[in-house]
Amino acid sequence: MRPLDGSLALITGASRGIGACLAAALRRRGAEVLDISRNPSPGGVACDLASPHDRRRLIADLNAAGRPIDLLIHNAGIQRALDLTSPCDDPAQEITVNLTAPVELTAGLLPLIRKPGGSIVTLTSLLALHPKTSAPVYCASKAGLSSFTKALRSQLAPLGIHVVEVQPPLVDTDMTQGRARNPMSAERMAEAIVAGLEGGRAVIAPGLARKVRLLNRIAPGLVAASLRNS
Numbered sequence: 472m473r474p475l476d477g478s479l480a481l482i483t484g485a486s487r488g489i490g491a492c493l494a495a496a497l498r499r500r501g502a503e504v505l506d507i508s509r510n511p512s513p514g515g516v517a518c519d520l521a522s523p524h525d526r527r528r529l530i531a532d533l534n535a536a537g538r539p540i541d542l543l544i545h546n547a548g549i550q551r552a553l554d555l556t557s558p559c560d561d562p563a564q565e566i567t568v569n570l571t572a573p574v575e576l577t578a579g580l581l582p583l584i585r586k587p588g589g590s591i592v593t594l595t596s597l598l599a600l601h602p603k604t605s606a607p608v609y610c611a612s613k614a615g616l617s618s619f620t621k622a623l624r625s626q627l628a629p630l631g632i633h634v635v636e637v638q639p640p641l642v643d644t645d646m647t648q649g650r651a652r653n654p655m656s657a658e659r660m661a662e663a664i665v666a667g668l669e670g671g672r673a674v675i676a677p678g679l680a681r682k683v684r685l686l687n688r689i690a691p692g693l694v695a696a697s698l699r700n701s
């Protein structure tokens with residue numbers, strides 16, 4: 472990976488939560504950060520990733536500007552409790568924001584990613600390993616994103632593009648409000664991501680996430696049972 476100082480990083484969902492702390496951590500290391508959110512931080516780009524029109528416009532505008540991108544970080548995400556036995560508006564919403572948007576942005580912005588030396592980062596979840604019952608579509612979107620990340624890593628390796636998967640433990644943000652037991656702070660999570668990027672890691676899973684991944688290798692049934700009702 473190129474040094475962060477002087478690099479250009481695009482982060483979806485840097486208006487709050489992990490993304491905002493990650494943007495701050497990257498800026499402290501001298502990177503220029505562009506936030507892509509519905510309510511972006513100052514200097515960012517307003518974009519509703521659920522909207523096909525907004526996604527196409529974003530890709531077209533960035534290609535027209537033509538600036539090389541060093542880091543493309545797919546961080547924006549939504550999670551809803553969803554009971555499919557009851558009527559539900561737009562049940563596939565998480566697929567659009569959490570999976571379709573990263574796939575389309577990756578394909579549309581690939582000409583701009585620096586070769587060699589650029590990085591593409593996805594934030595998946597431990598729930599990509601096994602789903603929890605209360606958020607079936609979120610878990611499906613993250614399992615899909617995790618699979619996409621692995622295939623992308625193989626496809627882009629010959630171009631010198633580094634593809635990184637981040638699997639956070641439970642982190643204290645709006646997304647986890649009211650259900651986080653001993654969560655990691657978003658600041659600490661962001662520092663772990665930056666350290667992992669600087670260390671050239673392919674997978675960044677700090678704290679409890681690392682232990683869960685290790686346990687999953689030897690006792691996947693146990694991990695599945697504990698995540699099911701998490």
Ligand SMILES: NC(=O)c1ccc[n+]([C@@H]2O[C@H](COP(=O)([O-])OP(=O)(O)OC[C@H]3O[C@@H](n4cnc5c(N)ncnc54)[C@H](OP(=O)(O)O)[C@@H]3O)[C@@H](O)[C@H]2O)c1
Nearest residue numbers: 484486487488489508509510519520547548641642644646
């Ligand atoms: N927190 C955890 O414990 C945890 C664990 C595992 C994985 N993750 C993953 O980590 C990532 C960040 O999570 P977080 O906890 O920081 O979430 P968060 O605090 O809820 O923040 C979500 C971010 O995504 C943006 N976003 C949501 N919908 C969007 C849309 N339609 N278009 C554009 N931007 C949108 C939001 O910005 P606007 O509202 O301004 O659009 C916000 O900046 C997510 O992918 C999440 O799945 C989190």
